Amino acid sequence: MWLSNFTLVLPDEVVERGSVRIEDGVIAEIRPEPVKIATFDGGGRLLMPGFVDLHGDMIEREIAPRPNATMPIDFGIHELDKKLAAAGVTTAYAAVSFATESVYGHVRSLETTSAVIKGLRALRDHLLIDHRVHARYEITNVGAAPTLERLLNDGAVDMVSLTDHTPGQGQYNNIEAYILSMSERRSMSREAAEEVVARRIAMRQDPDIEAKLRDIVGLSLKHSLSLASHDDDSAEKVAEMHDLGVTISEFPVTLPAAEEAHRRGLWTLMGAPNALRGQSMSGNLSALDAARAGLLGTIAADYHPAAFVPAIFKLADVASGGLPAAVAMATANAARAAGLTDRGAIAVGQKADLVAVERGTVHRIRATFRGGRIVYSDGTLHPLAAMAA
Template sequence: MTDIFISGGRCLIGPDLTHTSLTISEGLISRLDASGHAGLDLDAGGLAVLPGIVDIHGDAFERQMMPRAGVDFPIDVALIDSDRQAVSNGITTVFHAATWSWEPGLRSAANARHLLESIEALRPRLAADTRFHLRHETYNLDDENEIRGLLAAQRIDLFAFNDHMDSTVASLDKPHKRQRMVDRAGLSGDDFDRLVQRIAARADAVPASIARLAEAARQAGIRMLSHDDESPEMRRAFRGQGVGIAEFPVNEETAREAAAGGDAIVFGAPNVVRGGSHTGWTKASEMISKGLCSVLASDYYYPAPLLAAYRLVADRILSLPRAWSLISAGPAHAAGLSDRGALAAGQRADIILVDDSAPMRPRVVAVIAAGRLVYLTETNRLSTAVAPRAAAAE
């Protein structure tokens, strides 16, 4: 692995942006504020040098798997393309949030299994540190034992409890929403309606299943999330089972309960970029201004975390160091990854160089992931001690 020396940039060191240099060796940041050269030298003049983005909830890969309803592409192709998209937007750690539902089709058990196996097989080829975030639909009782086995084997990196049954039932009376679900599942309309009715009848068995799965995750040391908490009571109930991450709480009262309990609070970065939720729920920028958000996730759009951080600065809600914490140090802490999220000696060398001369349109110039240069748009910024030797050899 070639050593890398980065100089001339504004580096995010602790709470400040400081003109300093970084030396990278064996995949780690080895020194700060040193002089000299390395196998690869990167000129970061005029750029911000920032810790890589940690994305703990992203499902944009689904569009690479099924770009149109009923049109499938191989999962390995989808993962490789998603990796390129994530890295080019500064994401160096990505948790693919795969829904394991009672539905057939895109969010089926078979697809979730295949995705997990593909991530495990492809990890050496992917630039981003790629992990598996299982979004378990709580009414999916049929696969509980299998999922408990995966938790025990620690093959799941994050485990979320999702319950979309009420919204699914409500959507049956809304033709456009119903048709999207029917197309995604690959069933006829009548067959889908019958399936929903059969699954909804399981409600009484769901709480005990949640308790068993939460126990399995606790025993395996896997961090858990609850999705779309609707009330403080719901958040307290999940916290009582060891679920320490509140993902997209739907109102301020619930977010305040999460904050009071010391929980990590996740909102979607697209919510910030677009100025509000596409569902009409909580406005993330307002929650951030009130100190009720510790993590922003890409959700369904990989460019969103980078854009959201800079929008928070442009809107004078947060300074860049504080905004960047929401997409790097904050999610790393929530996921239990103590080796990243900061530019410090001994930390994993996940680093991005950003041209932020246009405040609302930051542009990723270079990405280093685990000490390897994996993305570069301006080759004039790179000099290498290897190139002259190679030229001489020719």
């Protein structure tokens, strides 16, 4: 199958009116000109690799869209699958949490998280895109360690991140702001919020934290999983995580943390919504500032997968390397950070996971291909044979 007359975003260049031949779900040939016999004519639209999302929180909102309104997990997975395909995501790591003290409550309980992972595994071969599991281990929640260890040994997890949301550091370094936020989000009194914050700070003193942390890290490395740290707020924190075996620094809070991650060869991951908006929703490091400084390695959906395309164009304006470099942040770089070498680039031998994008005031995804098969279309990209008929 030929995809012809597309503007190809290749690893190091953009080729106008190029063509890609797909065989058995893999890119077999690339030409710098249109071909006569093609299945699809792109009409000059951009063709990018499918996005590889290493951190997406969206499954929680599909199974619990409102407080006390829980949906069936398999239903939520299928709904998320459609939305991700429409956003150009072809490989998605569902970031599921073991954090019972989270503001999200039962959605991040051991029981719900285990059920979500079980559902993803059971449905994986029946979904539009490639779904994987990113287990977020809240290091103060030592009671979750046995469950995560079992899942790791069962091969049910594809990536692990180490999170520490203890108030007073990381993302929540401003305790007063955190108390106000918790009071609003949980609809509780200030006094009740202060009690929760005090309890969470006290949890950090648990003597079992370090031992359990090293157990989880050891198992993750034993199974050759990519390991990430979360919300690094200082060079010292990055150094500590690097020494544990971490290779990804996701959502660094400060510029010094991002600089240290870059210096040590870690992949620096930030949110596509941050890049699109030009700022962090928490007032932390801007993804655009990180890109300008040459520190940004990859972007993730975080909480809004539709942000990928507009974020790429924002990053293309500020990052060295222009559009190919910005696209790589959502594709090749993310794939390599996760240890995936078979996808992420328009290159011979790579999976034919592709996204057709039409530029405009609002850039639009017109079609998404996974393994050469259309998994999303808005109806504007038609097979030429069908049009001729």
